[in-house]
Amino acid sequence: MEDLLKPDYGVMVLTVCNFLLLVYLLKKFAWNGIIGMLEKREQQVANDKQEAQEARAAAENIKRDLDEKLAQISDEAARKMAEAVKMGETQKEQILAAAKEQSERLIEQAKAQIEAEKNKALSDVRGEIARTAVLAASKVVQQQMSEESAQSVVDRVLEEVKAK
Template sequence: MEDLLKPDYGVLVLTVCNFLLLVYLLKKFAWNLIIGGLEKREQQIADDKKQAQDARAAAETLKQELDAKLAQISEEASKRMAEAVKIGEKQKEQILSAAKEQSDRLLAQAKAQIEAEKNKALADVRGEIARTAVLAASKVVQQQMSEQSAKSVVDRVLEEIKAK
């Protein structure tokens, strides 16, 4: 076991020579390819980052434009709503005014019609009173009666009028 712990200088020299040869060969043939690949990959990552930042900036600009358009559309919609409300109020006022005018006109017509009917009824009542008075007077004159018989004749005439 002691032999295992003692270094073998021949193997050590060969291992160092092999390592140096490997480093030389890697540097000669592979190192430039590996470094070139890493640099290419680093450049690609940088380009991808730049494209992502450009895309993010473009998306942000587009978002701002869309927000501005949305605000403009919202403002225009608010204006149109306000205009529609104003138009609705004007139409409401016009309709109410027309309805008031029509109701005033109908009220005036109704009053005139009532007044005409009242006058006609009064004329009919006056005519009926006049006919009754004439009829009663003619009966009183024809009979030359006493006061009691005149009252009975007037009562009879009034009963006839009520019956009609």
């Protein structure tokens, strides 16, 4: 175990030589490629970052344009909606006015018809009363009677009129 704690100079020299040989070989064959690749990657990251910033600026411009167009569309939609409401109100007023005029005309026609029917009924009643009076008078004239018989004749005539 004591041998393990003592340094072996031969192995140490060989290890240092191997390390130096490895560094030399890496520098000769791989170092330039690795550095070139890292520089290329760094340049690509910078380019990607620049492109991302440009894309973000373009997206913001597009968003601003779309917001402006949306505002214009909203304004126009509100304007057209107001025009449609106004037109609807106008049509509503016209329809209501026409309906009111028609209802007044129908009421006037109904009143005229009722008045005509009333006049006709009164005329019929007057004619019937005149006929009844003439009939009663003729019957009274035909019979020169006493007051009792005249009353009975009037009652019969009234019953005849009611029967008709």
